[in-house]
Amino acid sequence: MRDVARDIATAQPPPHTVAMWWLGQASVVLRGADTTIYIDPFLSEYPDRLVPPPFTPATAPPADYVLCTHEHVDHFDPQTLPGMAQTSPHACFIVPLHIVEQATALGISAERVLGTQPDEVVHLGAITLLSVPACHGLKAPPATYDFGFVERAGKNLYRYLGYILEIAGVRIYHAGDTVIYDGLVERLRELEIDVAFLPINGRSYFREQRDIVGNMDEREAADLAAAAGVKLLVPTHYEMFAANQGRPGTLVDYVQASHSRLTCLIPAPGRRFTFMKGDGR
Amino acid sequence: MRDVARDIATAQPPPHTVAMWWLGQASVVLRGADTTIYIDPFLSEYPDRLVPPPFTPATAPPADYVLCTHEHVDHFDPQTLPGMAQTSPHACFIVPLHIVEQATALGISAERVLGTQPDEVVHLGAITLLSVPACHGLKAPPATYDFGFVERAGKNLYRYLGYILEIAGVRIYHAGDTVIYDGLVERLRELEIDVAFLPINGRSYFREQRDIVGNMDEREAADLAAAAGVKLLVPTHYEMFAANQGRPGTLVDYVQASHSRLTCLIPAPGRRFTFMKGDGR
Amino acid sequence: MRDVARDIATAQPPPHTVAMWWLGQASVVLRGADTTIYIDPFLSEYPDRLVPPPFTPATAPPADYVLCTHEHVDHFDPQTLPGMAQTSPHACFIVPLHIVEQATALGISAERVLGTQPDEVVHLGAITLLSVPACHGLKAPPATYDFGFVERAGKNLYRYLGYILEIAGVRIYHAGDTVIYDGLVERLRELEIDVAFLPINGRSYFREQRDIVGNMDEREAADLAAAAGVKLLVPTHYEMFAANQGRPGTLVDYVQASHSRLTCLIPAPGRRFTFMKGDGR
Numbered sequence: 001m002r003d004v005a006r007d008i009a010t011a012q013p014p015p016h017t018v019a020m021w022w023l024g025q026a027s028v029v030l031r032g033a034d035t036t037i038y039i040d041p042f043l044s045e046y047p048d049r050l051v052p053p054p055f056t057p058a059t060a061p062p063a064d065y066v067l068c069t070h071e072h073v074d075h076f077d078p079q080t081l082p083g084m085a086q087t088s089p090h091a092c093f094i095v096p097l098h099i100v101e102q103a104t105a106l107g108i109s110a111e112r113v114l115g116t117q118p119d120e121v122v123h124l125g126a127i128t129l130l131s132v133p134a135c136h137g138l139k140a141p142p143a144t145y146d147f148g149f150v151e152r153a154g155k156n157l158y159r160y161l162g163y164i165l166e167i168a169g170v171r172i173y174h175a176g177d178t179v180i181y182d183g184l185v186e187r188l189r190e191l192e193i194d195v196a197f198l199p200i201n202g203r204s205y206f207r208e209q210r211d212i213v214g215n216m217d218e219r220e221a222a223d224l225a226a227a228a229g230v231k232l233l234v235p236t237h238y239e240m241f242a243a244n245q246g247r248p249g250t251l252v253d254y255v256q257a258s259h260s261r262l263t264c265l266i267p268a269p270g271r272r273f274t275f276m277k278g279d280g281r
Numbered sequence: 282m283r284d285v286a287r288d289i290a291t292a293q294p295p296p297h298t299v300a301m302w303w304l305g306q307a308s309v310v311l312r313g314a315d316t317t318i319y320i321d322p323f324l325s326e327y328p329d330r331l332v333p334p335p336f337t338p339a340t341a342p343p344a345d346y347v348l349c350t351h352e353h354v355d356h357f358d359p360q361t362l363p364g365m366a367q368t369s370p371h372a373c374f375i376v377p378l379h380i381v382e383q384a385t386a387l388g389i390s391a392e393r394v395l396g397t398q399p400d401e402v403v404h405l406g407a408i409t410l411l412s413v414p415a416c417h418g419l420k421a422p423p424a425t426y427d428f429g430f431v432e433r434a435g436k437n438l439y440r441y442l443g444y445i446l447e448i449a450g451v452r453i454y455h456a457g458d459t460v461i462y463d464g465l466v467e468r469l470r471e472l473e474i475d476v477a478f479l480p481i482n483g484r485s486y487f488r489e490q491r492d493i494v495g496n497m498d499e500r501e502a503a504d505l506a507a508a509a510g511v512k513l514l515v516p517t518h519y520e521m522f523a524a525n526q527g528r529p530g531t532l533v534d535y536v537q538a539s540h541s542r543l544t545c546l547i548p549a550p551g552r553r554f555t556f557m558k559g560d561g562r
Numbered sequence: 563m564r565d566v567a568r569d570i571a572t573a574q575p576p577p578h579t580v581a582m583w584w585l586g587q588a589s590v591v592l593r594g595a596d597t598t599i600y601i602d603p604f605l606s607e608y609p610d611r612l613v614p615p616p617f618t619p620a621t622a623p624p625a626d627y628v629l630c631t632h633e634h635v636d637h638f639d640p641q642t643l644p645g646m647a648q649t650s651p652h653a654c655f656i657v658p659l660h661i662v663e664q665a666t667a668l669g670i671s672a673e674r675v676l677g678t679q680p681d682e683v684v685h686l687g688a689i690t691l692l693s694v695p696a697c698h699g700l701k702a703p704p705a706t707y708d709f710g711f712v713e714r715a716g717k718n719l720y721r722y723l724g725y726i727l728e729i730a731g732v733r734i735y736h737a738g739d740t741v742i743y744d745g746l747v748e749r750l751r752e753l754e755i756d757v758a759f760l761p762i763n764g765r766s767y768f769r770e771q772r773d774i775v776g777n778m779d780e781r782e783a784a785d786l787a788a789a790a791g792v793k794l795l796v797p798t799h800y801e802m803f804a805a806n807q808g809r810p811g812t813l814v815d816y817v818q819a820s821h822s823r824l825t826c827l828i829p830a831p832g833r834r835f836t837f838m839k840g841d842g843r
Binding site for chain 1: 288292294295296298300332520528530531532533534535536540542544546547548549553554556557559561562
Binding site for chain 3: 141179180181182202203204205206216217219220223224227247250253
C-alpha cells in the first residue's frame with residue numbers, strides 16, 4: 001500500500017483537476033491549484049472509531065488551509081488541530097465565527113484563525129471559499145434541528161456551516177453536518193456544484209435518545225444532489241461509529257432507481273480520486 | 282444537459298489521465314493520449330432496452346478504435362458497427378479472431394478489422410492492448426461456461442475476450458462477459474490494473490432456462506477486484522434488460538463490509554468521469 | 563392462486579392463533595376468536611396505486627369490525643367504507659373520536675360508528691381493543707409531527723391513533739401512521755406485544771415539500787420493535803405509491819445486523835399468515 005500521507009504530499013493534479021481523499025466520517029482532503037485543504041480532519045485515536053486515521057496529526061502532510069464546519073469533536077477535533085498547527089506552520093484555520101476562541105484556546109495563534117459566516121466570500125490564494133448554513137443540533141433529546149444561532153455582539157451567528165470551494169475551476173460542496181432546509185437546493189443549484197460530500201447517516205429517534213444528532217439520510221442526500229444538479233455525489237459520515245451508520249448501498253440503489261443522471265463515488269478511505277472540470281455534465 | 286457526443290468529441294484529458302464514459306450494459310468509451318476507444322458499443326434501439334443509447338451510430342463521436350469482446354448482440358451489435366464504420370472512417374475494429382468474417386460481413390472493409398487472441402500485445406498508436414480470455418457461454422440451457430473454443434486452421438481460438446488497455450499510463454480492464462476462472466486474479470494482479478469494468482449480473486439457473494447466460498455477480502466482482510489489487514471498480518451489465526439485472530447497491534455494501542481498500546464508482550450513463558494515474562493507490 | 567376474499571371468509575384459525583392478511587399500504591385483516599377485523603381497508607381504485615386491491619368493497623368478505631387509524635385517504639377511504647358498511651351489515655366501525663361525523667357523513671348509521679381515544683379499553687366480543695396515540699401530521703410543508711390535537715367540547719382529542727388488539731391471546735399492534743414519540747416503547751413493552759405492523763416509509767424533506775407526511779423509517783421500526791420486545795415485525799406502508807416507498811430489504815438487513823432476537827415477516831399482499839400464541843418468545 002502506498003502511504004496516504006506521501007500520496008497527499010506529492011500529488012500534482014494538472015490544471016482543471018482536483019485530487020481528493022476521504023479519510024472517514026466527514027474528513028476530506030482536497031488538493032488542486034497547488035493548494036492543500038483539509039476539511040474536518042479527525043485524526044485522533046478517538047475511542048470506538050471503526051476506521052483508523054490514515055496518519056497522525058504529527059505526520060499529516062502539510063496543509064495550506066484547515067476548515068472545520070462546526071464544533072463537534074469529529075469535525076473540530078482538539079486532539080488533531082494543535083498537532084496540525086505545528087506540522088503545517090503556514091496553515092490558516094477557518095471555522096465558524098463563534099468558535100474562533102475555541103481554536104485559539106487550543107494554542108493556535110490568533111492570526112492563523114479566521115472566523116467566517118455564510119455569504120462571506122473568502123479568497124484563499126487561488127481558491128475561493130463560500131460558506132453556507134448547516135442545520136444541525138448540539139444536544140438531544142429532544143432533537144432540535146436548527147441553525148443554532150449564537151448571539152455575539154448583537155448579531156445571530158450561524159453555529160454550523162457547510163463549505164463551498166472553487167478549486168481549479170471545480171466547485172465542491174462539503175455539507176458538514178446538516179439536514180436539508182429551505183433554500184439549500186436553490187443555493188447549490190445556482191452555484192453549479194460539481195462534487196458534493198454529503199452525510200447519509202440520517203436521523204433516528206433512538207439515536208437522538210442517546211444524544212446522537214442526525215443528518216440527512218441516503219435518500220435525502222440523493223434527492224438533494226439530483227435536485228441541485230450536482231455531478232458527483234460522495235457519501236460521508238456513515239462508517240465511523242457503530243451506533244451512527246448509514247448505508248452507501250442504499251444510496252446507490254436509490255440513485256439508480258430515481259436519479260439516472262447522478263454519478264456516485266464510494267471511495268475507500270485514504271485512496272485518492274480525481275475530478276476534472278466538466279466531469280459528470 | 283451537455284450533449285454526450287459533444288462531450289466525448291471535445292474532451293482533452295491532460296497527461297496521465299483518462300476520461301471515461303459508461304453508456305449502459307458493457308458499453309464504454311475511453312479517451313486519453315489523444316485517442317478515442319469504444320468497447321462493446323451498443324447504440325441500436327434494441328427491443329426492451331431500459332437505458333436508451335446516448336446517441337445513434339450515425340451521430341457517434343469519431344472513434345480511433347472500436348473493440349468488441351464477443352459476438353453477443355449487446356457486445357457486437359450489427360445495428361451499431363456499420364454506422365460507426367461510416368462515421369469513424371479511420372477507425373480500426375478489433376474483435377476475437379474467429380469473428381473477423383462476421384465483422385467484414387457487416388460491410389466493414391477487411392483492412393480495418395483486426396482479429397486478436399489472448400497474449401498478443403497490440404500497439405494502437407500510443408495505446409497498448411492486451412486481451413485475456415473470458416469464460417462465458419453462447420447458449421443455455423444447459424448452461425455451459427467455458428472459453429468456447431472455436432477451431433480454425435487447426436488452432437483452438439478463444440471465443441470470448443476481455444481487454445486490457447494501457448492509456449496514458451493508466452491500466453484499464455474491461456472484462457467483457459465472463460465468470461471468474463483460474464488464473465484471472467493472478468494475471469490481473471501482475472498487470473497492475475487501475476480501473477476494472479466488471480459485469481455484476483450474476484448467474485441464475487432460471488435465467489439460464491431462458492437462454493440468458495450469466496456472468497460473475499456483485500460479490501464475485503468485488504472479490505476479484507480486491508484480490509487483483511484493482512484501484513477503481515466500475516460495475517457494468519446490470520441495468521439494460523429487466524430480466525438480467527444486478528444491483529450496484531449490493532456491490533457497494535459488500536465492498537464496504539469486506540474490502541475497505543477498494544473504491545467503487547457508479548457512473549450515470551453517458552456522464553464523464555476521470556481517472557488519474559496514481560488514483561486509488 | 564386461491565381467492566383472497568374466499569380465503570378470508572373461510573379461514574378457521576384454531577384457538578390461540580390469529581390468521582392475518584396484509585392488503586398493501588396499512589391495510590390489514592385479522593381473523594381469530596371467530597371474528598374478522600379490518601384495519602385501514604383501502605380497497606378503492608385510487609389513482610397511481612401500485613398494488614391493486616385484492617377485492618372491491620362490494621366483494622369484501624364480511625367484517626365484524628372495521629378500524630381506521632386516522633382520516634388520511636389511505637387509512638379512511640371514502641370509496642371503501644360505505645361499500646363495506648353494506649356488505650358487512652353487522653360490522654361496527656371504530657375511528658378516532660373526532661371523525662365519527664366524517665364516518666356518518668359517508669352514510670354509515672351512527673349506531674354503527676364508535677369513536678375512541680387512547681387509554682379507553684373497548685370490548686369487541688372476544689376481542690379487546692386499546693388505542694394509543696400516533697404522532698403524524700396532516701399537512702406539509704413545513705413538516706410538523708405531533709398528536710394533531712383537535713378540540714371538542716373543551717377536550718383535546720388525539721387526531722391519529724394506533725390500535726392494540728388482543729385476539730385469541732395474541733397481542734397485535736397496528737401503528738397507523740406515526741413517528742416514534744416518548745413513552746411509546748414503554749407502553750408497548752408493558753403490553754407485551756406479539757405482532758407489530760409498523761410503517762417503514764420514513765420521513766424525507768423532499769416528500770414533505772410535496773405534502774407527503776412521513777413515518778418512522780426502516781431502522782426506527784426495527785429499533786422500536788426490538789426495544790419493545792415485539793416478537794414479530796411486519797413492515798407496512800412501503801409499496802403503494804411510487805413517491806412514498808420504503809425498503810423491506812433495508813429493514814431486514816438492519817435487523818440482522820442489530821437485533822438478533824427479532825423475527826421479520828414480509829408478507830405477499832393478500833396471502834394469509836398465522837401467528838400462534840407463544841411464537842417468537
